[in-house]
Amino acid sequence: MLAQEADYYKTVALCEKGNYLQAKPILQNLIANNPTNSEFHRIMGQILSDEGNQEEAINCLIDALRWNPKNHWALLMMGNIFAKFKNDIATALKYYDQALVANPNDAIGITNIGYLLFQENNLEEAKKYAQSAIQANPEYPNGHFLFSLIADEENDLKAAFDSCIQAIKVNENKDMLHKNSVNQAFDVAKRIVAGTDKTLFREYLHQLEFEGGTEIDIIEDSEIPTAAKIEFAENYNRSKHLVRFKPHYPAVEHLIMHELVHLDFVIQARKAGLNQLFTATPQNRVSFLETLKPTVAKLHTMQVPEESIDQFCNGLFDGLNLQAYNTPIDLFIEDFLYNNFPELRPYQFLSLYALLQEGLKAVTDATVIERSPAAILSKSKIYNLVNALQFNALFGVDFIKDFNATPAELRKAEELNAEFLEYKDNRKPAEEFELVQHWAEDLQIDAYFQLENETQYRKRSDVDSFISNLQKDPFGLNDDVSFEEKKMEQFQKSQEAIGTNMAVVLFMVEALRFFKDLPLEEVKKIAFEIATMGAQGIDIETKNYIVGSIPNKRFSGYQLLAFYYVSWSLAIPEHLGELRLDYVKEFDLATKMSSA
Structure with missing residues (x-):
């Protein structure tokens, strides 16, 4: 028995290397001494099929099934031969169904069946197997990706996108399947954005107009410094709120919805008397610019014009304050959008990706690194890393390594993100401002702004x-x-x-x-x-x-x-x-x- 067991493992090892010439004599000897062993016949059928002898392969597999009618792998191989080489899908499906009965939890085998049927354009049967594979193992990415391909063929783009994102999320390996899943997600999302109604935000807009008692206008504006912004009526002595957005940004509907959620949060906070205004005084700016003296001296030695230096330094101040205020609030907004507006997810995916790439360039560009103070750049990178952590959590796409962060920067970003996760599921009105203040204190930039009760x-x-x-x-x-x-x-x-x-x-x-x-x-x-x-x-x-x-x-x-x-x-x-x-x-x- 021990000798036969050793020969069996030797045969398997030789087959895995494709060395069938040496494997077959050993296997024939095993079969001669153990003619009732189903698995020995199954392996011989596999060898013969790989060698192109499908008829003899079928005979060996029939022997395997004679001695064990529930031999899962033998049933799968019979199905594959009839599907691939005999073009007999009806017979193949009979074997596949029996294989599924024999081992309903074999997600890999079930998915392979689904792929074969998908390639034969048998979408209805392929979908049945894809669903069975996902049910057997929800963590198996191939099943989700197969379902995405099928849904795409059926022009169910929403299901195709959702399944593709799920395939990305459960795939821990950065393999070819992961790359294909990411490419498929972008492709499907772009087609959704290009072909759907551009008024996703209208119903929500009218709801906020009713709750806040103020009308809202949506305006294209290529001159604003950010992708989108909201101008609250009270701050501009207007009768309406204005949402401005840059029209060339991908999936701008997401940007508009983002600003509307910002308004929603403000309305909630105002009703509770807790809304906060983010302000920066000239003294705050002077305090910040005081820290830039070495940078200014360095720029002078580089012959940078004084006007450009002033513009650069003020840009650093405004940019860092924008991050300090927006990053914590944006996390709550994106979480809210993801969970409450699932139809917006393809827009959100494309839009956040574009914004994340902008943030990545802003802290890794060689010219920026050369000219910017290391301390300020590090704090900006931490805020961007928090955004990257959320994008990974929502859509499974990880750009964190691209930031070239130090262990300390990544650790701090993870700490801030963990604090957000403690708040997110039961956020109360205005609690987002607590994170604005806490994070600024952690990063030692709270001297550059004030939060003040709006009333x-x-x-x-x-x-x-x-x-x-x-x-x-x-x-x-x-x-x-x-x-x-x-x-x-x-x-x-x-x-x-x-x-x-x-x-x-x-x-x-x-x-x-x-x-x-x-x-x-x-x-x-x-x-x-x-x-x-x-x-x-x-x-x-x-x-x-x-x-x-x-x-x-x-x-x-x-x-x-x-x-x-x-x-x-x-x-x-x-x-x-x-x-x-x-x-x-x-x-x-x-x-x-x-x-x-």
Whole structure:
């Protein structure tokens, strides 16, 4: 028995190498000594078929099935011979069906049957086997790819795309099947985009118009700096939201839907009173540019023009802030689109791929690497890697290695992505802003922007705008009265009716904010300096008062009185009465407004 077992394995090894000449004598001896062994007859049938002797192969396989009617491989081979060499599909199918009964979990064999039937253009039978293969082993990529080919032939492009993506996802090997699956996915997606209705977003758009109470216009714009952007009506003093997009981008419907989901998230956050605005002040920009001094010096040595250097540095600031704000929010948006709009997936696939390639070039281009600060480039690469991780999770296509990331960069990207995964399945309104802040802090770029509650920001902006206008034109001679200014006028009149000087109130709000972060001793110093000026009298008609302790600023009379009163209220409250300024109501209202 041991000798026969050794001869059997030797025969199998020789057959795998195609060395049939040496294998056949050993196998014939095994059959002579064991004529009832089904597998020995099956192997001989395989050899004879490969040698082109199909009739003798069939005889050997009949012997194999005589001794074991459920010999799965013998049944498959009989089916293959009748399908390939006899062109007898009806007989082949009988053997294939018996093979499927004998081993319903053989995904490989079942798929091979399906491929043969597909090549014979027997789509109905091929689909049955493809489905059986997927059911037998959902992780076997060939079954999904076969189903994609069949669906494509039947012009069911959606099913073809979905099955192809599934084939990519379950294929752990970067083999020829993987390459063919990726190519098939792109080909099918392009045909879907080219041949379907271009108004996928209309129903969703109308839903958001109803929920948000504001109309939305979609506009082509080749001049915008990004592929697409949304302009919220409130930020532009318009009656409508605008979604702008670059028309030459592939699958622009995805870009439009992306911006609409952004609006959807904002509507949700506003209803909860939690919407945040992303702002960057000149001080933020100065802080960032301060870190670029070595880069600027390097560009000077490269004879780069000053204007180009300024443009480059400001572009770095704006670009990094765009990534800091958009990347976490975009992850939630793309996850939402993938799960709620499956018909959009081919568009999403093509569009995200194009954007990912742009991001890849931006952090791996030799010229960019030469000119950009390594620290900034690294942070940008990490944000791009997070996008690549999501693309791989959604569609199975992995571009992560193409970024040439360091182990530390990849580890950080994976950490950020893991935090997103903790949030994504039960995201609550405005939680995406937590990731914006957390990730910026992790990457140490949070000094370059602020997130501020929208309601509070707009209240403060209204007050700041009024103060600025009051200083520039105290008598309103140049006013172009807008809706917001009318509301402010109404508020002023209501306060005047109860004896409140609104000019002083608003200047006090400014003063409270100015003094907020100053040490008490510094406030007291300013208080005494203004008191010295007050001893000589403060004329409310004068507009050019200068306070030495507050450089680069000129004060109007009312503005100086407001700073006078507030500084004493904060630093020397016990002597406030000595100023003889009856601004108790004004200070109380200003305090409420500054804390709103």
